[in-house]
Amino acid sequence: MSEEIKPEVINGEATQDGAKTDDYILEVVDLKKYFLTRKEFKLVKVPVLNNPDPASTAMQNAASSVELPEGDDSIVAPETPVEKSDVAPDGATNAAEDDKDNSGDEKTKVTQFKRKIILDKTYVKAVNGVSFKVKRGETLGIVGESGCGKSTMGRSILRLFDITDGKVFFEGTEITALKPSALRKFRTQMQIIFQDPYGSLPPRSPVGQIIGEAVKVHNIVPKSEYRDYVIDIMRKCGLQDFYFDRYPHEFSGGQRQRICIARALAVKPKFVVCDEPVSALDVSIQAQVINLLKELQRDLGLTYLFISHDLSVVQHISDRVGVMYLGKFVEMGDEKDIFNNPMHPYTHALLSAVPVPDPHYKGNRIVLQGDIPSPANPPSGCKFHTRCSRCMEVCKHVEPKFKDYGNGHMCACHLYPQD
Ligand SMILES: Nc1ncnc2c1ncn2[C@@H]1O[C@H](COP(=O)(O)OP(=O)(O)OP(=O)(O)O)[C@@H](O)[C@H]1O
Ligand code: SF4
Numbered sequence: 013m014s015e016e017i018k019p020e021v022i023n024g025e026a027t028q029d030g031a032k033t034d035d036y037i038l039e040v041v042d043l044k045k046y047f048l049t050r051k052e053f054k055l056v057k058v059p060v061l062n063n064p065d066p067a068s069t070a071m072q073n074a075a076s077s078v079e080l081p082e083g084d085d086s087i088v089a090p091e092t093p094v095e096k097s098d099v100a101p102d103g104a105t106n107a108a109e110d111d112k113d114n115s116g117d118e119k120t121k122v123t124q125f126k127r128k129i130i131l132d133k134t135y136v137k138a139v140n141g142v143s144f145k146v147k148r149g150e151t152l153g154i155v156g157e158s159g160c161g162k163s164t165m166g167r168s169i170l171r172l173f174d175i176t177d178g179k180v181f182f183e184g185t186e187i188t189a190l191k192p193s194a195l196r197k198f199r200t201q202m203q204i205i206f207q208d209p210y211g212s213l214p215p216r217s218p219v220g221q222i223i224g225e226a227v228k229v230h231n232i233v234p235k236s237e238y239r240d241y242v243i244d245i246m247r248k249c250g251l252q253d254f255y256f257d258r259y260p261h262e263f264s265g266g267q268r269q270r271i272c273i274a275r276a277l278a279v280k281p282k283f284v285v286c287d288e289p290v291s292a293l294d295v296s297i298q299a300q301v302i303n304l305l306k307e308l309q310r311d312l313g314l315t316y317l318f319i320s321h322d323l324s325v326v327q328h329i330s331d332r333v334g335v336m337y338l339g340k341f342v343e344m345g346d347e348k349d350i351f352n353n354p355m356h357p358y359t360h361a362l363l364s365a366v367p368v369p370d371p372h373y374k375g376n377r378i379v380l381q382g383d384i385p386s387p388a389n390p391p392s393g394c395k396f397h398t399r400c401s402r403c404m405e406v407c408k409h410v411e412p413k414f415k416d417y418g419n420g421h422m423c424a425c426h427l428y429p430q431d
């Protein structure tokens with residue numbers, strides 16, 4: 013007899029029938045994930061101060077610099093000021109910029125320059141400081157343009173990436189501070205369903221083995237119950253018993269995504285990151301998979317972080333929605349508030365692009381100008397100011413606060429009071 017998965021078994025004392033409470037399962041505090049994308053050596057001219065103080069000397073000798081021998085003319089020093097590279101997360105700074113600042117302040121003291129080679133690093137700030145909480149049993153939908161950092165955020169929360177900065181608490185435990193051995197216990201409780209049901213299944217393993225592998229590794233059920241348990245999960249996910257010995261290539265996209273869902277749920281998780289789980293599927297199959305996810309949430313008391321481009325899907329499945337732009341949240345709130353009463357100009361633009369199934373509907377489509385800026389060099393002030401039709405002077409210089417404007421409706425925009 014297979015083990016029946018019930019909410020109380022999965023969540024211990026937690027939710028019955030997925031009821032939402034004010035009990036937070038996940039808290040993310042100022043999470044940052046930068047990717048190092050380019051390293052190159054640059055030759056820079058560094059001013060030599062007549063009476064250097066210890067602090068400026070330390071800066072001149074900043075990390076990753078190599079001094080050229082006196083009189084070495086093999087490399088010609090640039091005459092124009094060298095642009096500042098990003099500040100590295102490990103605190104290493106671009107010596108050229110520091111020294112340029114010093115030379116500005118203390119112009120009279122600079123009598124000569126020496127040349128240095130510095131290591132210039134470029135970071136993509138994929139996730140650039142996000143903070144939020146997720147209630148037990150709810151679905152938090154995450155929307156935003158391609159490249160805004162949705163997947164990186166989801167994977168960083170699960171610690172599939174080493175994060176650059178910030179904290180993630182899962183049921184009160186700071187999992188970002190855990191060593192890999194201690195983290196293992198949380199691996200089963202936090203799972204992910206990937207976007208691509210074709211690429212995320214090993215082609216040479218039969219379905220039963222794919223779904224059951226982690227069940228064995230983590231001793232989820234006794235060995236004698238293993239097969240029955242896996243078949244039970246498969247049934248719950250709409251897969252027939254005889255699929256157990258079949259291989260992934262024998263299934264359609266929708267069936268494969270069900271296998272991915274079954275694999276994630278087999279280890280009895282409490283929290284699942286669904287990273288665009290339906291975007292590779294056609295519309296009718298999308299609806300089946302979304303309904304399956306909702307059903308499983310209700311039956312098993314799951315909490316979802318649901319990432320998608322598709323606002324209609326997000327509206328259908330989410331309790332709350334967060335809107336991301338260039339690695340940050342610009343708006344977050346209850347699904348109804350976001351869809352009926354959006355505050356941020358970026359959310360307005362996203363919503364105006366949702367197709368309406370009415371041939372007579374004349375929507376007021378807001379077309380965003382230009383491309384999304386590079387996350388390696390985000391604009392100053394409001395990150396959206398380069399594309400915002402309501403941009404004011406203050407937006408270009410001062411980053412707006414991400415503030416609660418009532419009922420947990422958060423927004424970061426200078427159009428609303430900042431104090
Ligand atoms: N391993 C990596 N190395 C370097 N840069 C990366 C890496 N992974 C992601 N990025 C960059 O980080 C940024 C955010 O990527 P991410 O995949 O999180 O975006 P996304 O919002 O999930 O996009 P999409 O909707 O297309 O899936 C992008 O600019 C991307 O190029
Ligand atoms: S802060 Fe300014 S630029 Fe940014 S979204 Fe608001 S109005 Fe637009």
Ligand SMILES: [Mg+2]
Nearest residue numbers: 162163164287
């Ligand atoms: Mg993604």
